[in-house]
Amino acid sequence: MPTTRRDFLSRSSLAAAALGTAAILSENGVAAEARADTAAESVKRLKLPAKPVILTKVGPAKALDAAYQMLTDGVDTLDAALYICVDCENDPNDTSVGLGGMPNEEGVMELDASCMHGPTRGAGAVGAVRNIKNVSLLARMVMDRTGHVMLVGEGAERFAVAQGLKREDLLAENARKAWLLWKENHSNADWWGPGMGSPGWKDPFDGKTPESNLHGRIPRHPGPEWTPVIRERSQRLTEMAADLGIPLEQRWNAVKEVLWPTTGTVHVSAVDTKGQMSSSTSTSGMAWKLPGRLGDSPIIGAGCFTDQDVGSAGATGSGEENVKIAGAVTIVELMRQGLSPREAGLEALRRLVRIYNGDMKKVRYLDMIYFVLRKDGAYAGCSLWSTGPDGKPRSFMVHDGTQRTEKCEYLYEGYYTAWPPF
Ligand code: ASP
Numbered sequence: 001m002p003t004t005r006r007d008f009l010s011r012s013s014l015a016a017a018a019l020g021t022a023a024i025l026s027e028n029g030v031a032a033e034a035r036a037d038t039a040a041e042s043v044k045r046l047k048l049p050a051k052p053v054i055l056t057k058v059g060p061a062k063a064l065d066a067a068y069q070m071l072t073d074g075v076d077t078l079d080a081a082l083y084i085c086v087d088c089e090n091d092p093n094d095t096s097v098g099l100g101g102m103p104n105e106e107g108v109m110e111l112d113a114s115c116m117h118g119p120t121r122g123a124g125a126v127g128a129v130r131n132i133k134n135v136s137l138l139a140r141m142v143m144d145r146t147g148h149v150m151l152v153g154e155g156a157e158r159f160a161v162a163q164g165l166k167r168e169d170l171l172a173e174n175a176r177k178a179w180l181l182w183k184e185n186h187s188n189a190d191w192w193g194p195g196m197g198s199p200g201w202k203d204p205f206d207g208k209t210p211e212s213n214l215h216g217r218i219p220r221h222p223g224p225e226w227t228p229v230i231r232e233r234s235q236r237l238t239e240m241a242a243d244l245g246i247p248l249e250q251r252w253n254a255v256k257e258v259l260w261p262t263t264g265t266v267h268v269s270a271v272d273t274k275g276q277m278s279s280s281t282s283t284s285g286m287a288w289k290l291p292g293r294l295g296d297s298p299i300i301g302a303g304c305f306t307d308q309d310v311g312s313a314g315a316t317g318s319g320e321e322n323v324k325i326a327g328a329v330t331i332v333e334l335m336r337q338g339l340s341p342r343e344a345g346l347e348a349l350r351r352l353v354r355i356y357n358g359d360m361k362k363v364r365y366l367d368m369i370y371f372v373l374r375k376d377g378a379y380a381g382c383s384l385w386s387t388g389p390d391g392k393p394r395s396f397m398v399h400d401g402t403q404r405t406e407k408c409e410y411l412y413e414g415y416y417t418a419w420p421p422f
Helices: 004-021 029-044 062-071 077-091 134-144 153-162 173-183 211-218 227-245 250-257 321-324 327-336 341-356
Strands: 053-054 111-117 122-129 151-154 266-273 279-284 304-307 310-316 367-376 379-384 395-399 402-408 408-412
Touching: 029 062, 053 062, 062 077, 062 266, 062 395, 062 402, 077 111, 077 266, 077 279, 111 134, 111 266, 111 304, 122 134, 122 153, 122 266, 134 153, 151 153, 153 408, 173 227, 173 250, 173 304, 211 227, 227 250, 266 310, 266 367, 279 304, 279 310, 304 327, 310 321, 310 327, 310 341, 321 341, 321 408, 327 341, 327 367, 341 367, 341 379, 341 408
Parallel strands: 122 151, 379 408
Antiparallel strands: 053 266, 053 395, 111 122, 111 279, 266 279, 304 310, 310 367, 367 379, 395 402
């Protein structure tokens, strides 16, 4: 029987519904159907995981154990994911999340967080929130208790207080002192000025290696391998730190924050044996950022994304670039098309590199780790570079009955150059 235009249109919209996208109206209805089938088939083939699986950054080991126990006890996957984020937010020694994080350029803490709940397909996010420590819980409150998905700034803070969260001073003493030191050492090498995507951007090192690279390593202590520039800088900063009253035992940490500003974020993706998935992400963002700046962490689809049919992903690294490629949703969509977690994560990293057409003068300033979890429990950690600024392999933590740290799959051998460089 010949296909009528009406048949074709109704088949196309069925295919579009299966894809969850707007109607695909092509001249070739068969191609549209085939695409829908491929995506649906690769998702249908996924089996339920035999055991729950949780992925997160290297660090919160105790919380990861506890969260895993929650999953084996049948607790909801979002509760388990948030348990780890809250643990990092409450830890004053975690300098990239919640209390103890590094402040913005005015010395004020502004926190970002987001979460997604697979079973209900809910999402919540908050950005640039001051004075509220547990922003991951606040993101969930936005999801559960409002008709919105995202609140930012003062409105988010007022909403938090209305929901019973306490205002508190989030600037830990060592973070305040590190900020003071940075402020006194201020120069034009900061987040002001044209970004790398702008035609006005000039490579401050014209392709040469900045001293701040220091063989990719942030040393634990000043050492003999130091170049004269780093020696001179750290000496000057150490003297300034002493003048600012930073105690001797904290001085080197404060100097390191100025020379190699903290980066980091906690992301958690979890799946239980029913195949229910959730994710959450929390960060204090880039150290010394402009007030009001949001990175990828509070952006649903960039720093955090879960699709109950397919999988979950999240990120830590260069937030501005990750927003440009909607990293987390890109990874999940690639898995929907049948790519493995590893392939999907690496492909998203290639898209990051594509932003700058592979120009390594720019790519060297980018950093990224993706946490990727598929609905059947398959997972991967994927990083742009093989090692971190500490010289250690880029890694992530996983719990699937046994807790362990695994190395990331990576795109480039080497390490990134911290921004701002010197
Ligand atoms: N992605 C975070 C942000 O852009 C920072 C990080 O993870 O290092 O705020």
